[in-house]
Amino acid sequence: xxxxxxxxxxxxxxxxxxxxxxxxxxxxxxxxxxxxxxxxxxxxxxxxxxxxxxxxxxxxxxxxxxxxxxxxxxxxxxxxxxxxxxxxxxxxxxxxxxxxxxxxxxxxxxxxxxxxxxxxxxxxxxxxxxxxxxxxxxxxxxxxxxxxxxxxxxxxxxxxxxxxxxxxxxxxxxxxxxxxxxxxxxxxxxxxxxxxxxxxxxxxxxxxxxxxxxxxxxxxxxxxxxxxxxxxxxxxxxxxxxxxxxxxxxxxxxxxxxxxxxxxxxxxxxxxxxxxxxxxxxxxxxxxxxxxxxxxxxxxxxxxxxxxxxxxxxxxxxxxxxxxxxxxxxxxxxxxxxxxx
Amino acid sequence: xxxxxxxxxxxxxxxxxxxxxxxxxxxxxxxxxxxxxxxxxxxxxxxxxxxxxxxxxxxxxxxxxxxxxxxxxxxxxxxxxxxxxxxxxxxxxxxxxxxxxxxxxxxxxxxxxxxxxxxxxxxxxxxxxxxxxxxxxxxxxxxxxxxxxxxxxxxxxxxxxxxxxxxxxxxxxxxxxxxxxxxxxxxxxxxxxxxxxxxxxxxxxxxxxxxxxxxxxxxxxxxxxxxxxxxxxxxxxxxxxxxxxxxxxxxxxxxxxxxxxxxxxxxxxxxxxxxxxxxxxxxxxxxxxxxxxxxxxxxxxxx
Numbered sequence: 001x002x003x004x005x006x007x008x009x010x011x012x013x014x015x016x017x018x019x020x021x022x023x024x025x026x027x028x029x030x031x032x033x034x035x036x037x038x039x040x041x042x043x044x045x046x047x048x049x050x051x052x053x054x055x056x057x058x059x060x061x062x063x064x065x066x067x068x069x070x071x072x073x074x075x076x077x078x079x080x081x082x083x084x085x086x087x088x089x090x091x092x093x094x095x096x097x098x099x100x101x102x103x104x105x106x107x108x109x110x111x112x113x114x115x116x117x118x119x120x121x122x123x124x125x126x127x128x129x130x131x132x133x134x135x136x137x138x139x140x141x142x143x144x145x146x147x148x149x150x151x152x153x154x155x156x157x158x159x160x161x162x163x164x165x166x167x168x169x170x171x172x173x174x175x176x177x178x179x180x181x182x183x184x185x186x187x188x189x190x191x192x193x194x195x196x197x198x199x200x201x202x203x204x205x206x207x208x209x210x211x212x213x214x215x216x217x218x219x220x221x222x223x224x225x226x227x228x229x230x231x232x233x234x235x236x237x238x239x240x241x242x243x244x245x246x247x248x249x250x251x252x253x254x255x256x257x258x259x260x261x262x263x264x265x266x267x268x269x270x271x272x273x274x275x276x277x278x279x280x281x282x283x284x285x286x287x288x289x290x291x292x293x294x295x296x297x298x299x300x301x302x303x304x305x306x307x308x309x310x311x312x313x314x315x316x317x318x319x320x321x322x323x324x325x326x327x328x329x330x331x332x333x334x335x336x337x338x339x340x341x
Numbered sequence: 342x343x344x345x346x347x348x349x350x351x352x353x354x355x356x357x358x359x360x361x362x363x364x365x366x367x368x369x370x371x372x373x374x375x376x377x378x379x380x381x382x383x384x385x386x387x388x389x390x391x392x393x394x395x396x397x398x399x400x401x402x403x404x405x406x407x408x409x410x411x412x413x414x415x416x417x418x419x420x421x422x423x424x425x426x427x428x429x430x431x432x433x434x435x436x437x438x439x440x441x442x443x444x445x446x447x448x449x450x451x452x453x454x455x456x457x458x459x460x461x462x463x464x465x466x467x468x469x470x471x472x473x474x475x476x477x478x479x480x481x482x483x484x485x486x487x488x489x490x491x492x493x494x495x496x497x498x499x500x501x502x503x504x505x506x507x508x509x510x511x512x513x514x515x516x517x518x519x520x521x522x523x524x525x526x527x528x529x530x531x532x533x534x535x536x537x538x539x540x541x542x543x544x545x546x547x548x549x550x551x552x553x554x555x556x557x558x559x560x561x562x563x564x565x566x567x568x569x570x571x572x573x574x575x576x577x578x579x580x581x582x583x584x585x586x587x588x589x590x591x592x593x594x595x596x597x598x599x600x601x602x603x604x605x606x607x608x609x610x611x612x613x614x615x616x617x618x619x620x621x622x623x624x625x626x627x628x629x630x631x632x633x634x635x636x637x638x639x640x641x642x643x644x
Contacts, residue, residue, distance in 0.1 A: 027565070027567050028565045028567055028568050029565075029567045029568055029570070029571040052599050053570055053571070053573075053599060056567075056570050056596040056597075056598075056599055057567040057570055057571075057596075060595065060596040061565075061566050061567050061570075061596050062567070195531070195563075195565065195566070196530075196593075198595060198596075307565065310559060310562075311557070311558065313536075313557065313559045313562035313563050313564065313565075314563050314564075314565050
């Protein structure tokens with residue numbers, strides 16, 4: 001099923017807009033549509049009188065939350081694209097390659113007081129998560145690389161191993177933590193949640209994600225050529241090593257920041273790029289922006305399900321994405337004829 | 342084997358078990374614990390270990406604190422436990438407990454895994470499982486502990502005095518005209534609360550309030566910020582210590598500036614073990630709650 005790229009872009013933009021509207025209109029408390037519209041109109045134009053409780057719910061809780069889900073979904077989806085291209089394998093994803101667990105190990109080391117705060121609290125946690133992500137990805141990459149060739153088997157096994165190692169570091173600091181009252185918060189956050197979202201927290205994830213997006217948009221041609229293989233790409237005049245280093249840096253930056261703000265949310269980076277490739281083909285100038293749009297919409301819906309599924313209580317959003325993602329992953333493993341390049 | 346034969350065999354086994362239970366040595370006590378298990382104590386226990394902090398407090402309340410030879414690493418009350426040997430209760434450190442040579446192990450299904458009972462039996466250690474889910478159950482558990490440990494009179498005295506305090510609280514609460522709506526939170530950043538069936542709602546009602554989360558079907562719900570905004574609690578109680586800083590709540594949940602509890606500065610912290618630990622100090626927790634919910638009354642109540 002291939003669509004014209006322009007048609008697809010319009011569809012996805014429409015879908016994203018509809019998702020934002022749904023994410024703002026629905027929640028654990030039901031508000032009448034006209035109340036929601038009044039709040040939005042009132043905040044934007046400043047002339048409509050609004051109910052203060054509804055204003056808090058729609059403008060201060062739901063909207064920043066939806067925007068954080070949008071940034072996280074879009075960011076994780078493009079990181080998925082970057083990693084799949086980097087390792088030339090469709091199974092690469094920040095969660096599977098240990099990137100997310102590296103980030104959460106770094107973040108929980110900091111959160112539970114095992115790392116000193118270098119900057120302000122708001123900046124130190126993303127920094128710790130970024131360094132954890134970078135460390136995990138570098139380790140996996142070094143393990144998988146042999147005589148200049150990246151072995152797919154080693155890569156996946158290395159990813160699983162590093163992922164387990166990082167997860168056990170997280171568990172260790174969680175159990176050894178001197179402040180047991182923080183454990184609940186950590187556990188919730190390890191499965192991913194947008195419940196802490198508010199306007200003042202948005203600039204940093206927005207900056208990291210947009211930096212990643214534009215960085216990758218600038219790298220679309222090298223990424224196309226990388227899929228052919230490193231040697232052909234080098235022969236075509238692509239600075240292969242530099243492109244790969246940039247992709248690693250972008251992946252660690254985006255994943256690290258997003259994990260620090262919303263926890264580890266798996267499988268977005270796996271499902272979305274595949275769905276987009278199936279719809280529009282391989283060229284990265286289309287795959288990157290469209291993956292961003294679809295990933296953003298997907299995670300808004302996943303968060304909405306996490307908020308609505310159980311009355312009066314919130315599920316970690318990582319539970320929902322794993323429930324959708326794992327069957328997809330298994331299906332992909334079964335389908336031997338799946339063509340990547 | 343035919344079904345009838347199987348049934349007969351089972352019957353024989355059951356009869357055999359009954360005969361064993363009904364023929365203990367002299368001075369032995371055979372009781373049925375809260376899980377329906379038969380527990381035989383050859384003599385009055387003199388060396389007791391508890392597998393949960395609430396049980397330790399119950400043993401002290403029953404007047405048998407001097408019989409404790411070990412408590413869990415989580416125990417912190419009363420101060421007499423500071424000098425006792427410690428062991429891990431989650432998971433149970435069986436080796437350490439065997440080394441203490443107890444003649445009775447007390448457990449509660451609120452904390453401990455009922456399957457551990459079989460392990461204790463195999464080690465030859467009698468274990469009594471409690472199951473309490475209300476203030477009334479806790480008082481009952483104090484009396485039971487007194488019977489098990491041979492300190493019945495002391496246990497009875499404690500329970501009588503606790504009941505007298507409860508009566509006085511009930512009289513005060515009955516005279517109240519306004520019962521504020523209350524939200525009890527276990528933690529302030531991630532909003533863990535109490536759902537249906539928790540004894541905490543009973544405590545809130547006894548303290549002259551109305552708990553807002555008593556009908557949530559999930560027993561341990563994580564509340565959303567917007568749900569709390571809709572519930573509009575008049576008082577918020579956080580079980581994070583009496584020195585809890587109310588400003589934290591607004592820092593983690595800035596959109597709550599509209600709540601009556603926040604506007605009227607009706608946020609208070611209560612010592613977690615007074616509410617979360619189902620022991621005799623629940624009555625003190627109840628008094629602390631009354632202090633939160635009706636500060637003007639509590640002043641009158643204290644002598």
